[in-house]
Amino acid sequence: xxxxxxxxxxxxxxxxxxxxxxxxxxxxxxxxxxxxxxxxxxxxxxxxxxxxxxxxxxxxxxxxxxxxxxxxxxxxxxxxxxxxxxxxxxxxxxxxxxxxxxxxxxxxxxxxxxxxxxxxxxxxxxxxxx
Amino acid sequence: xxxxxxxxxxxxxxxxxxxxxxxxxxxxxxxxxxxxxxxxxxxxxxxxxxxxxxxxxxxxxxxxxxxxxxxxxxxxxxxxxxxxxxxxxxxxxxxxxxxxxxxxxxxxxxxxxxxxxxxxxxxxxxxxxxxxxxxxxxxxxxxxxxxxxxxxxxxxxxxxxxxxxxxxxxxxxxxxxxxxxxxxxxxxxxxxxxxxxxxxxxxxxxxxxxxxxxxxxxxxxxxxxxxxxxxxxxxxxxxxxxxxxxxxxxxxxxxxxxxxxxxxxxxxxxxxxxxxxxxxxxxxxxxxxxxxxxxxxxxxxxxxxxxxxxxxxxxxxxxxxxxxxxxxxxxxxxxxxxxxxxxxxxxxxxxxxxxxxxxxxxxxxxxxxxxxxxxxxxxxxxxxxxxxxxx
Numbered sequence: 001x002x003x004x005x006x007x008x009x010x011x012x013x014x015x016x017x018x019x020x021x022x023x024x025x026x027x028x029x030x031x032x033x034x035x036x037x038x039x040x041x042x043x044x045x046x047x048x049x050x051x052x053x054x055x056x057x058x059x060x061x062x063x064x065x066x067x068x069x070x071x072x073x074x075x076x077x078x079x080x081x082x083x084x085x086x087x088x089x090x091x092x093x094x095x096x097x098x099x100x101x102x103x104x105x106x107x108x109x110x111x112x113x114x115x116x117x118x119x120x121x122x123x124x125x126x127x128x129x130x
Numbered sequence: 131x132x133x134x135x136x137x138x139x140x141x142x143x144x145x146x147x148x149x150x151x152x153x154x155x156x157x158x159x160x161x162x163x164x165x166x167x168x169x170x171x172x173x174x175x176x177x178x179x180x181x182x183x184x185x186x187x188x189x190x191x192x193x194x195x196x197x198x199x200x201x202x203x204x205x206x207x208x209x210x211x212x213x214x215x216x217x218x219x220x221x222x223x224x225x226x227x228x229x230x231x232x233x234x235x236x237x238x239x240x241x242x243x244x245x246x247x248x249x250x251x252x253x254x255x256x257x258x259x260x261x262x263x264x265x266x267x268x269x270x271x272x273x274x275x276x277x278x279x280x281x282x283x284x285x286x287x288x289x290x291x292x293x294x295x296x297x298x299x300x301x302x303x304x305x306x307x308x309x310x311x312x313x314x315x316x317x318x319x320x321x322x323x324x325x326x327x328x329x330x331x332x333x334x335x336x337x338x339x340x341x342x343x344x345x346x347x348x349x350x351x352x353x354x355x356x357x358x359x360x361x362x363x364x365x366x367x368x369x370x371x372x373x374x375x376x377x378x379x380x381x382x383x384x385x386x387x388x389x390x391x392x393x394x395x396x397x398x399x400x401x402x403x404x405x406x407x408x409x410x411x412x413x414x415x416x417x418x419x420x421x422x423x424x425x426x427x428x429x430x431x432x433x434x435x436x437x438x439x440x441x442x443x444x445x446x447x448x449x450x451x452x453x454x455x456x457x458x459x460x461x462x463x464x465x466x467x468x469x470x471x472x473x474x475x476x477x478x479x480x481x482x483x484x485x486x487x488x489x490x491x492x493x494x495x496x497x498x499x500x501x502x503x504x505x506x507x508x509x510x511x512x513x514x515x516x517x518x519x520x521x
Contacts (some may be wrong), residue, residue: 018140019140024142030143030144031140031141031143032140032143033138033140034138035136035137035138036136036138058456058492059491059495060491060495061150061489065143065144065150066146067146068145094145095150095489
């Protein structure tokens, strides 16, 4: 194979996987996607799509079944006062309650970030970019 | 099908209204098939309303009063919440969702998956019985619980029962053991160990050990959060959060009770009596074994009944894996078990369906050889509870 016919690493890593037609994936719903052995949780939150690695690193519970709620934060920005924050954006593991920010995959209170995936809408189709 | 030939599936799902239970049993079904699996710590709905029909006289009247009390949100009222969780109610913002109590049908559905061979039922509601200041009331509750469980859960394939005793009434506890020991589905005596004061090695509890030894019925200590202790084993008033109380309550109580039993020479007086500790995790086991050994060098004369050093007795205690600590490396669990020499005594426990239950994935993530995995998942428990393999 000549070098120009070799698929670039970038093109190999930018597969688009159809998840659902847009009209079947309205705000407030979620899909559990399995690509080979990898499980991914895809959410429509108020019209914005988010996709995260779908297994909790703690004990592998399926994050696609987690509730979305808020959580309490306490940091320098809150002047070390406890505040309710991120309402509707905190994915709570249905296993034991680890919390992840759905936008970033960052776990609250842990030095841990779930892998996130880009989601695009093309031709009325929601697609996962991997 | 993705472009690279990987199978892709998409499923619309809903947020779980209850904590995810053991769906992962199916995930590991292939690895587990053919193995004997004993879940040594299982709980069913045993709220107080089920006890009413098993109480007589003024205690029945008292239970009717209890059941009318309005502790909102708890089915049939909850002894646990009355004396315990109320102090911290709502502190976890319902995160994760509250554990649903498991009905008999839930239990049977779990067993019908054919993966778990035995479930050993332990009390939920009566775990705090050691707190109750009135020995007669505590004993009446234990009596009602035991008869209810034996009536409701007997003769179910793979389902076995640990009867509970109220340690503050040792004579009534011994009577309970005498009454139920011969039942084919009763496999252990559960001593709820939190709140028991003085500690369980005290001479006053000797009738309990005598009765268990008489019937060759193993004793299981099962903790609960050390919720309202103001003295022994922890002054929980020092802690402002339930997390601190929960984290320290189980292992501290377990260490204290093991120390108390061993230092009282009970394993010497009852050499065939088997003991287990449940729901306290594992990591503290090496600490208490070898800490006591170090002190034993100096203070052996305080414990003249002992014929060998403390760790030589504690090594024989069985221990349930729940609440399994998340050790950082996959090889760490084997290293820990080697430290407390628990190859023959460690037993897999889920605490299903309670909030903090362990999914089997939490255990399977650790690397170990097949023989040790087989022992922990079932063989050690078969020996402890005197069960015969079902497959």
